[in-house]
Amino acid sequence: MSTMIKTEKLSFTYPAEDGGQQETSALREVDLEIKKGSFVTILGHNGSGKSTLAKHMNAVLLPTGGKVWVEGMDTANPVLLLEIRRRIGMVFQNPDNQIVANVVEEDVAFAPENLGVPSAEIRKRVDDALEAVGMTEYARHAPHLLSGGQKQRVAIAGVIAMEPACIVLDESTAMLDPVGRREVLDTVHKLNRERGITVVLITHHMNEAEEADRVIVMDDGRIALDGTPKEVFTQVEPLRTMGLTVPDTVDLLDRLRKDGLDVPLDALTVDECAAAITAALAKN
Numbered sequence: 001m002s003t004m005i006k007t008e009k010l011s012f013t014y015p016a017e018d019g020g021q022q023e024t025s026a027l028r029e030v031d032l033e034i035k036k037g038s039f040v041t042i043l044g045h046n047g048s049g050k051s052t053l054a055k056h057m058n059a060v061l062l063p064t065g066g067k068v069w070v071e072g073m074d075t076a077n078p079v080l081l082l083e084i085r086r087r088i089g090m091v092f093q094n095p096d097n098q099i100v101a102n103v104v105e106e107d108v109a110f111a112p113e114n115l116g117v118p119s120a121e122i123r124k125r126v127d128d129a130l131e132a133v134g135m136t137e138y139a140r141h142a143p144h145l146l147s148g149g150q151k152q153r154v155a156i157a158g159v160i161a162m163e164p165a166c167i168v169l170d171e172s173t174a175m176l177d178p179v180g181r182r183e184v185l186d187t188v189h190k191l192n193r194e195r196g197i198t199v200v201l202i203t204h205h206m207n208e209a210e211e212a213d214r215v216i217v218m219d220d221g222r223i224a225l226d227g228t229p230k231e232v233f234t235q236v237e238p239l240r241t242m243g244l245t246v247p248d249t250v251d252l253l254d255r256l257r258k259d260g261l262d263v264p265l266d267a268l269t270v271d272e273c274a275a276a277i278t279a280a281l282a283k284n
Contacts, residue, residue, distance in 0.1 A: 001035040004071065004166050004198045005057055005088075011065030011221075012052055026052040028221040029066065034200065036165065039192045041201045041209035041229075044218035045243045053218065054170040054202045058088035071165065086115075089159030093171040095151035098158065104146075105130065105139040108157045115162070122161075129157040132195070133187050149180025153187055160191070166198035167191065173203060181205070206233070206247045210268045217242065230266040249273040256280075 012027040027049050034040055044050040055061040056068050059075040068075040070084045092098060101107035105126050112122045130136045133153040138146065143154055152172055159167055169188065173181040185208060191197045201208065209215045215232040217225035219242045225232050233239070233250050245251070249270060253263045262283065267276040 001037060003033055003069075004036045004038075005032070005034040005200075006069045007032045007053075007056070007066065009066035010053075010056060010063050010068055012056065012061060013064045026221055027056075027063075030221070030223060032216070032223065034166075034198065036198055037192070037196045038213045039189070039199045039201070039211075040214045040216065041203060041212040042216045042218060043203060043206065043209060043244065045204065048218040048242075049221040050202050050218045051170050052221075054090075054168050054200065057166075057168050057200065058085050058090055060090065086162055087165045089162055089164035089167045091152070091155050091159055091167060091169045091172045093174050095148065095155045095172075098155040099143045099151060102142055103139075104135065104141050104143055104154055107143060107154060108161050111158055111162050125161040125163070126157075129160040132160055132191060133157045134183075147180060148176045149183035152176065152180065152184050156184070156187055156191075164197065166200065168200045168202070170202045171204070172201075173205065173208065181208070185211075204244075206245055209233075210247055217244070229268055233268060234265040236265065253277075 007030050010027055010030040014024040014026055016023050030053065042050045042053065052061065056063065059081055062076055070087055073080045073084055075084055099107050100110055108126045108129050109122050112125055130139055133156050135150065135153050135157060138150065143151060146154065167188065173184050176184065188199050189211060192199045210229050212229060215227065215229050216223055217232060224242060225235055225238065233246050236246055236250065236254050239246055247268055249268055250265055253265050253267060253273060253276065256263050261280050263276050263280045267273040
């Protein structure tokens with residue numbers, strides 16, 4: 001698998017705000033490589049650096065130290081900025097801040113129109129993007145009448161219409177109810193699985209990370225843990241020390257272990273958890 005995004009000793013410091021506050025170091029020499037076609041979840045408490053890292057992936061922010069490359073393109077090179085942002089689509093926390101038109105299909109068409117894409121190609125891209133996120137029947141609807149999850153799917157469709165190689169979702173489920181979160185997660189997993197689009201999901205919801213290929217945990221501007229979901233979520237005490245919870249299944253298994261039941265910690269799904277508990281009880 002070739003490399004989608006790479007950082008080398010990436011550091012970033014927010015300047016002091018008016019009033020004399022000190023500079024804030026948000027990222028500290030982060031080395032990271034994300035492969036094309038992968039699904040990566042980045043976790044961390046508020047202030048851990050995860051959203052700052054996300055904003056470096058399509059040059060919303062530029063490093064104060066180190067380097068970031070997108071498919072080999074240096075994000076600090078202004079000549080490459082437009083192409084980098086074509087390759088990396090960003091979906092932010094509040095979909096209302098990304099929706100700019102009064103009709104869904106017009107909103108999805110907005111970015112390709114601004115890129116000078118021919119009209120016939122725009123029509124094709126809009127139809128394709130709305131179908132990909134399951135919103136075709138809402139093409140002529142007003143976005144403000146949609147649910148939060150539907151709005152976020154429209155925002156994702158707008159990104160898909162740019163034909164990116166990677167989608168970065170920066171806390172894009174944070175303002176949604178459980179139904180809306182599931183809608184968005186199902187959509188991005190489908191895009192990753194069926195279209196090979198690289199997905200980077202920034203979140204503080206542990207359960208959203210269970211289906212990822214890889215989980216990265218940020219703490220104090222550094223990568224604290226990095227591995228498969230099972231490798232990361234079995235690190236119960238380090239996660240709690242960083243102020244993070246663990247998935248509900250792992251929490252239950254951890255409590256049962258402390259009560260003397262010999263169960264593994266790497267059963268993430270409900271079915272795996274139930275099977276692990278049943279097997280442990282059968283041994284007693």
